Every structure is written in C-alpha cells, then in structure tokens.
Amino acid sequence: MTSGATIEWSEKYRPETLSAIVGNSKPVRELCAWASEWQHGIPDQRAAILYGKPGIGKTTAAHALAHDFGWEIIELNASDQRTAGVIQKVAGSASKTASISGGIRLIVLDEADNIHGTADRGGAQSLVKIIKNTSQPILLTANDLYGVSQSIKDLCVPIAFRSLQSRSIIHVLKDICHDEGIACEAEVLQRIAENAHGDIRSAINDLQAVAQGKSELHSEDVVISARDSRDTIFTALKKIFKGKDIKEALTATYSIDETPDNLIQWIDENLPNQYRGRDLTSAMLALSRADIFLGRVQRCQNYRMWRYAGAMMTSGVVVSKSHEYPGARFMPPSRWRRLGRTRTSRQIRDAISEKISTLCQVSQRYARLNFLPFIRMLFVDHDYAVHLAARMNLDISEIAYVTGSKKDTKKVKTIYQEAQALIEDKSSEGIEIFGGFGAREEKVRVEPEKPEKEPKKPEKKPQTSLFDF
Structure with a gap:
C-alpha cells in the first residue's frame, strides 16, 4: 500500500469536478442550471439548498461547482459560531463584493438546519437579509430540510441529494483499491458497500480501516460492525x-x-x-x-x-x-412550527432570565416566572428602565423584549443609549477610584517645626524629716 494511507482517503479521493460525482446526476444537473444563471446576471432565486443524508456528497458538490465554474469559495461550516454578527461579518461582506480577480464568489454555509440555540441567536434572520440582498451566489447544505427555517427555504432553490446505491459505491471503492495497489475480493467491497447504507464517505473510511497495512483483502479480513441504519x-x-x-x-x-x-x-x-x-x-x-x-x-x-x-x-x-x-x-x-417562529423571542427571554438569576442569586426558572414580570412593570418608568438596563447590561434586543416594543423604536434606542452612557460613567469612575487618576490635589501648608521647650526640672528642697521625699 502507498504512503497515502496516512491521509484520510475520503479527502484524498474527494471528487474535484461535478462530472466525477457518482450516483446523483439529476441534482448535479439542477445545481449546474442554477449556477449557469449567475453567469448572465443575478437570478430571481439567489441561493440554493442541497439537502440529504450525511456523507452523500453535498459539500463535495459545492466545492466541485466552484472548481468547474472558476469561482472563489468562502465556507462557513458547522463548527463555526453562526450568530447574526458572525454571519454578517463573513457572509454579509462577501456577498456584496466580488473576488480579488473580479470574478464570482461562492458562499457556502454548511448544515443550515443546525442554526439554532443561544450560540446562533439571530443567525437565521441575518441569513435571510443577506440572501435577499446578495450580489454573489449562496449555497446552503442541510441534512434535514424540515430543520431549516421556512423563511430561508422560501428564498432558496431546493436540490435533493439521494443516498447512493451499493453498485455506485462499489465502483468508487474499486477505483480506490486500484490506485492504492490493493488486491481486493468482490465480496469484500460488496459487504462494505451494503454496510454503508448509501453513505459513500463511511464506505471509504471502512475500506481504509480494513486495508490498513495490507496489500490484499479477503472476506475474512472484513471485521466491521453493522452500521446503524436509521429509518426516517x-x-x-x-x-x-x-x-x-x-x-x-x-x-x-x-x-x-x-x-x-x-x-x-x-x-x-x-x-x-x-x-x-x-x-x-x-x-x-x-x-x-x-x-x-x-x-x-x-x-x-x-x-x-x-x-x-x-x-x-x-x-x-x-x-x-x-x-x-x-x-x-x-x-x-x-x-414545532409555532415554536420555530418564537424561537428567537424565547432565547432572548432566557438570556434576560439568566442575567436576573445571576444578580439576584435565584434559579433561572424562578427569575423568569417571578422577577421578569415585575421588571417589565418597572420599565414603564423611564428612569427605572435606564438604571435597570445598565445594571443588567441588557442589549437592544433584550430591552425591546422587556418593553414590548420593536428594536428600531425611539423609546428602545433612547433607553439603550442612556444605559450605555451610564455604564461608561460607572466604568470611568471606577478607574479613577482604583488608579487615583484625576484626584483633586489638596495643598497642605507645612509650617516649620518649633523647637520643643524642655520641661523645667523641679528644684530639690532639703529634706527636713524622715518622711519628706
């Protein structure tokens, strides 16, 4: 076997062109048709979403598309944080400018069905705005189309990738064995392909595992547990x-x-x-x-x-x-759809409750049920609202939630700005106290020391009797 065994074969033999992708010819044609529209200007649907089971070639197709069309590619994968700020910084700026050479830039967002939770708060809404205003093609991938926000799906061309059949996987495994110089029995490839259940990446990884250190593969060499085949x-x-x-x-x-x-x-x-x-x-x-x-x-x-x-x-x-x-x-x-529509609101509510629980030393649930309604009543008064927003360090979305107003209203913006100014004043005051900066110098008048007079020693009288000391 060659020295390439130290490299993951799923990466080493990843198809670089769309023509090299096997088993999904129809979605590849649909992807090419969508990409071709970008060659003649900005199409009506500026984004496409590739969806299907893991390991069937969605991300590979995205990279192969960029290769075939000569596009620069920018990828934001699932390991990255996908908050509104991160998506706007990475994808937002890239969607408004062309590549360095002046060509088209492809923006790829992997696992779009997993943009949720506190870590990705606001990511879905930011992505919708970017898709609507982008001047560059955006390609999303998802394992479960139902997990993608409906507002995002409405803006995308859906392209379904299917699980590969065993005969297609066997063809790929044969080519890998030939390139690696491994003599392999047909039964071995058949068992590996069937065990993968349409996941070509898993099949390649299984082949590399059983072929490690061998130049020939026989049926008795294949000792792999049956992969859990999950029905939908x-x-x-x-x-x-x-x-x-x-x-x-x-x-x-x-x-x-x-x-x-x-x-x-x-x-x-x-x-x-x-x-x-x-x-x-x-x-x-x-x-x-x-x-x-x-x-x-x-x-x-x-x-x-x-x-x-x-x-x-x-x-x-x-x-x-x-x-x-x-x-x-x-x-x-x-x-679930109703919860999906209120997901952002619930995340903001939980973030406020967490801040209250930290300040008041109570559980988050107790803070949400008992303190949060009371704080909403206090926010009716402007002065209370400013001081509470500064004390809890609320952002503009959290202030809008407590007041029941929209973020772009004058009331919310005023409370936020005054709260930030109050936080800055407190911070600068703390620095002065800690470092002594700006402290008023008091002039102390130093008077010359006067020499102390020595006390007069009492004059000794002559002792007149025995008891006269």
Missing part, C-alpha cells in the same frame, strides 16, 4: 398508518432518532388526515392512553413506561383502522 420518521409513519402488522409498526419506531414525546406529536398531527369516523375516534383513544403513560414517565422519572406509551401510539393506532383511507402527505407537528 416518514418511513415509520407509513408503517403505522398504512401497514397492518402491529409488530412491524412498533419495530419501525426503534430505528428512528425520535423520542416517544416527539413521536406522539407526529402521530397526533397526521392522524386526522389519515383516519376517518370511528377509526379516528378509536385511534385518538389509544393516543390519549399513550399520553397518560408519557405523563407518568415525566412525573415519576420511570422510563420503563416508555414501552407502554410506544405500544399504544403505534400498535394501538394500527389496530384501530378497519379499512384503507386515501391519506394526505405527512406533515411535521404544527407545534
């Missing part, structure tokens, strides 16, 4: 609503990355569109019993009851069906 939630829902086997429906839920609390919301959302009449009533009864068990799990922390909840919400729904219904397409829980 839609596969499980199909077996619940369209299937007839209660055991198959229950087993399908074991191979998805959803807790029973999430799964019951999926079933509850889609059940009215899949069943009718008495079947719907019976299925809802089974679902309500599953919810009772979930409540007991939460109260008692006895997670063994999950099995009963899972059986009721899957097998109970299956047996409730008396005949087939023409069902509609499956939809994600509407509650």
Whole structure:
C-alpha cells in the first residue's frame, strides 16, 4: 500500500469536478442550471439548498461547482459560531463584493438546519437579509430540510441529494483499491458497500480501516460492525398508518432518532388526515392512553413506561383502522412550527432570565416566572428602565423584549443609549477610584517645626524629716 494511507482517503479521493460525482446526476444537473444563471446576471432565486443524508456528497458538490465554474469559495461550516454578527461579518461582506480577480464568489454555509440555540441567536434572520440582498451566489447544505427555517427555504432553490446505491459505491471503492495497489475480493467491497447504507464517505473510511497495512483483502479480513441504519420518521409513519402488522409498526419506531414525546406529536398531527369516523375516534383513544403513560414517565422519572406509551401510539393506532383511507402527505407537528417562529423571542427571554438569576442569586426558572414580570412593570418608568438596563447590561434586543416594543423604536434606542452612557460613567469612575487618576490635589501648608521647650526640672528642697521625699 502507498504512503497515502496516512491521509484520510475520503479527502484524498474527494471528487474535484461535478462530472466525477457518482450516483446523483439529476441534482448535479439542477445545481449546474442554477449556477449557469449567475453567469448572465443575478437570478430571481439567489441561493440554493442541497439537502440529504450525511456523507452523500453535498459539500463535495459545492466545492466541485466552484472548481468547474472558476469561482472563489468562502465556507462557513458547522463548527463555526453562526450568530447574526458572525454571519454578517463573513457572509454579509462577501456577498456584496466580488473576488480579488473580479470574478464570482461562492458562499457556502454548511448544515443550515443546525442554526439554532443561544450560540446562533439571530443567525437565521441575518441569513435571510443577506440572501435577499446578495450580489454573489449562496449555497446552503442541510441534512434535514424540515430543520431549516421556512423563511430561508422560501428564498432558496431546493436540490435533493439521494443516498447512493451499493453498485455506485462499489465502483468508487474499486477505483480506490486500484490506485492504492490493493488486491481486493468482490465480496469484500460488496459487504462494505451494503454496510454503508448509501453513505459513500463511511464506505471509504471502512475500506481504509480494513486495508490498513495490507496489500490484499479477503472476506475474512472484513471485521466491521453493522452500521446503524436509521429509518426516517416518514418511513415509520407509513408503517403505522398504512401497514397492518402491529409488530412491524412498533419495530419501525426503534430505528428512528425520535423520542416517544416527539413521536406522539407526529402521530397526533397526521392522524386526522389519515383516519376517518370511528377509526379516528378509536385511534385518538389509544393516543390519549399513550399520553397518560408519557405523563407518568415525566412525573415519576420511570422510563420503563416508555414501552407502554410506544405500544399504544403505534400498535394501538394500527389496530384501530378497519379499512384503507386515501391519506394526505405527512406533515411535521404544527407545534414545532409555532415554536420555530418564537424561537428567537424565547432565547432572548432566557438570556434576560439568566442575567436576573445571576444578580439576584435565584434559579433561572424562578427569575423568569417571578422577577421578569415585575421588571417589565418597572420599565414603564423611564428612569427605572435606564438604571435597570445598565445594571443588567441588557442589549437592544433584550430591552425591546422587556418593553414590548420593536428594536428600531425611539423609546428602545433612547433607553439603550442612556444605559450605555451610564455604564461608561460607572466604568470611568471606577478607574479613577482604583488608579487615583484625576484626584483633586489638596495643598497642605507645612509650617516649620518649633523647637520643643524642655520641661523645667523641679528644684530639690532639703529634706527636713524622715518622711519628706
């Protein structure tokens, strides 16, 4: 084997051109069509989103596109913090200017479905503004299209990448073995390809692991555990609503990355569109019993009851069906969409509660439920609002949340500016006290010391008697 074994083969043999990408010819054509529009000016849809399972070539396609079209590429990946400030600094500035050579610059944002949480607060809103105003192409990648904000999806061309078939993966593995000088049996490549479940990156990594230090590979050399093949939630829902086997429906839920609390919301959302009449009533009864068990799990922390909840919400729904219904397409829980729309507001609320809990030495939950409403009442008074904003060091978004106003209103801006000025005054005052800078010098009049007079010594009288001392 060559010295290239020290390099990860998934990087060493990463396709550099779109023509070298296997198994996804249709999405590659769609990607090229979108990119070609940029050669003739700014198109209507300035961004595209590549979505599909991990390891099937989405990021590789983005880099290959830049290579084929001669574009400069700027990438912001999932390991980077994607707050509004970072996205505006990196992607925002890049979206308004061309490359150094004057050509087109491709901006790639990896794993756009993971822009959430306190660390990425405001990132989605900032990205929407950048896409609307960009003069350069923007390419997003996502593992789960449903995890991407709807406002972002509305501005993008969706391009679906599919899992690779085993024969396509085998073809790639054969070429790698040939380049590395490894004699490999066909059965070995077949087992590795099937174990990857469409993930070509995992297949290449498995091949490198079993070929380490070998020039020949036989079937007995392949000792790799079966990779966990995860079904999607839609596969499980199909077996619940369209299937007839209660055991198959229950087993399908074991191979998805959803807790029973999430799964019951999926079933509850889609059940009215899949069943009718008495079947719907019976299925809802089974679902309500599953919810009772979930409540007991939460109260008692006895997670063994999950099995009963899972059986009721899957097998109970299956047996409730008396005949087939023409069902509609499956939809994600509407509650999640509502929470997604209020995500930023909840993050700001939690950030304020954390500051209150730190200052008042109480829990964050107690601060949110008891102190935050009281602080909102105090913010009605302007002077109180300024001093509290300075004391808690609130930013302009947090002030807008407490006052119930928008960030660009005069009231919010005035409170923020006066609070910042008060913070600066306190800081400068603290520096003067600590360092003694600017202290007023007091003139002390020094008078010359007067020589002290020696006390007069008493004159000694002659002793006249025995007791006269």
